Structures are given as C-alpha cells and as structure tokens.
Amino acid sequence: MAAKIRTADLGEFLHRIETKVFHVPPRPEKMTALERLLALVLQGDGSYPVAAKCVKGFQEAFISWNEARVARCFEIQDVIEAAGVANSHLRAELTQEYLRRVFGLQNHLDLDWLYDASSERRETLLEALGIAPEHARFVLDLDSLDEEDEDYVGAPVTASMKRMFGRMGWLPANPKESVIREIITPLLEGNNLYPNFISLSMMAYMLPVSKPKNCMKAAAMIDMFKHRNSMSDTDLHEVLVGLNYNYNLVNTGFGAKKATKKKAAKKTTKKKVTKKKPAK
Numbered sequence: 001m002a003a004k005i006r007t008a009d010l011g012e013f014l015h016r017i018e019t020k021v022f023h024v025p026p027r028p029e030k031m032t033a034l035e036r037l038l039a040l041v042l043q044g045d046g047s048y049p050v051a052a053k054c055v056k057g058f059q060e061a062f063i064s065w066n067e068a069r070v071a072r073c074f075e076i077q078d079v080i081e082a083a084g085v086a087n088s089h090l091r092a093e094l095t096q097e098y099l100r101r102v103f104g105l106q107n108h109l110d111l112d113w114l115y116d117a118s119s120e121r122r123e124t125l126l127e128a129l130g131i132a133p134e135h136a137r138f139v140l141d142l143d144s145l146d147e148e149d150e151d152y153v154g155a156p157v158t159a160s161m162k163r164m165f166g167r168m169g170w171l172p173a174n175p176k177e178s179v180i181r182e183i184i185t186p187l188l189e190g191n192n193l194y195p196n197f198i199s200l201s202m203m204a205y206m207l208p209v210s211k212p213k214n215c216m217k218a219a220a221m222i223d224m225f226k227h228r229n230s231m232s233d234t235d236l237h238e239v240l241v242g243l244n245y246n247y248n249l250v251n252t253g254f255g256a257k258k259a260t261k262k263k264a265a266k267k268t269t270k271k272k273v274t275k276k277k278p279a280k
Contacts (some may be wrong), residue, residue, distance in 0.1 A: 013225050021043075024195070033113075058095070115144045233254055
C-alpha cells in the first residue's frame with residue numbers, strides 16, 4: 001500500500017494548527033494518574049505548566065489527597081494563591097469537585113489502574129467524570145505507553161486516526177496501522193511527541209464515526225490541508241471553529257498579504273537664488 005501523503009506535508013499541517021494547549025510534557029515518574037488528570041482538569045484550554053504548579057502546591061500542603069478532598073474551599077484557594085496562580089477561587093472549586101467525583105465513582109482516589117486499562121475503559125471514566133478537557137484522553141494514551149513492554153510498537157494508532165487518513169485521501173480506505181505509523185513516527189520524536197500526537201488525534205476525533213453522504217467536516221479539513229500554507233489566519237480560524245477546534249494557534253502570519261503601493265517620492269531640487277546687486 002503506497003502512501004499518498006508525505007511526512008513533510010503532514011508536518012506542515014500540524015505546524016499550522018499547533019497550539020500551546022497541547023504542549024503537555026511527559027508525565028513525571030512519581031506523578032500518579034490522579035495527579036496527572038487533576039493537572040489536565042485545571043489546565044482546561046489554558047497552560048499546563050500553570051496547572052502543574054497548583055498540583056505541586058497541593059502535594060506540599062496536604063498529607064493526602066483525601067485531606068484535600070474534605071478540606072474547606074478557602075484552604076485549597078490559599079494554596080493556589082501561594083503558588084501565584086490566578087483564578088484561585090474557581091480553581092479551588094474545580095479541584096474539590098474533581099476529587100469528589102473520583103471518590104464518588106469508586107469510593108477511593110486511586111486512579112493508577114488507568115495506565116493498565118484499555119483506551120475504551122479510560123474513555124468510560126472520563127465520560128463519567130464529565131470534567132476533563134477533550135485532549136486529556138490522548139495524554140493518558142501516551143502516558144500509558146511502556147517502552148519495555150514486549151508489545152510496544154510506538155504511539156497508538158486509533159480507529160479515528162485510521163478513519164481520518166482514509167477520508168482525507170491520504171491513504172486508501174482502511175489503511176494498515178503500520179503504514180500510518182511509518183508516516184507519523186518522524187513527527188513524534190522528542191518534544192514533538194505530545195503536541196503533535198494530540199493535535200493529530202484531536203483532528204481525527206472531530207470527524208463523525210459514521211460517514212455521512214456528504215461529510216462537511218471532512219471537506220473542510222481537506223480544503224484546510226490543501227491550502228495549509230496559503231490560507232489566511234482569519235479563514236483558518238473560521239474553519240477550525242466549525243470543527244470545534246477552539247484553540248489559540250502558535251504559528252500565525254499566513255495568507256496573502258495585501259500589496260501596498262509605494263508612492264514615488266518626487267525629488268525636488270532647490271535652485272540657488274542669486275541676489276542681484278542694486279544698480280549704482
């Protein structure tokens with residue numbers, strides 16, 4: 001099966017839709033799943049490092065997460081303010097709401113089982129919580145990878161990703177995972193792993209599972225990919241809003257710029273005026 005899309009072209013597409021929201025660093029080794037998901041909940045569509053500061057403050061201020069769950073809201077708020085993070089009251093309420101929902105679902109706060117579960121089971125938990133941002137599911141997918149596992153093959157290729165490659169015409173219908181992985185792997189190296197994987201997964205997530213006769217979303221994405229280097233920022237924003245991809249983009253300044261006619265400056269040469277001597 002020959003690829004119809006070059007890795008470089010896909011890289012240009014991902015560069016165009018890049019957003020700081022998806023710049024999530026790899027999970028620190030000692031960070032639990034409960035803490036990781038809390039950071040994502042507090043992040044929302046904002047900055048992950050800011051949310052991580054809140055989590056670190058909670059770790060230092062409370063003996064356990066259960067203590068934070070039953071604490072008074074102003075105690076949570078004080079920790080957030082001490083970390084220098086804005087909207088402390090809203091973030092405090094969100095923190096305790098998250099902890100209460102997790103506890104209410106399973107009568108304890110341990111979520112490390114998420115890393116051994118299937119993506120479908122993680123999805124079930126996220127839907128039950130109803131409080132995590134859309135990109136959290138893809139962060140957890142990457143967090144669950146274990147390079148020492150004998151079945152490890154790299155970043156996961158989801159069913160929605162396979163649908164997108166087929167509907168976009170990048171590959172024939174029902175492409176093999178190995179072919180997709182061959183295309184995307186060079187784009188997922190080093191610091192690009194999380195932002196590029198999340199961007200690609202989010203775009204695929206936008207497409208409907210059942211293909212309509214005329215899929216307007218797929219048509220919009222095809223046009224966006226085709227004009228990735230020439231579409232203006234304004235036009236791109238309108239397309240992305242229609243796809244529910246509501247994020248501030250990092251790379252702007254694309255599109256045709258209106259040519260401004262420069263007025264030719266007329267050079268004026270001043271003639272020296274010689275004063276006439278009065279006649280005697």
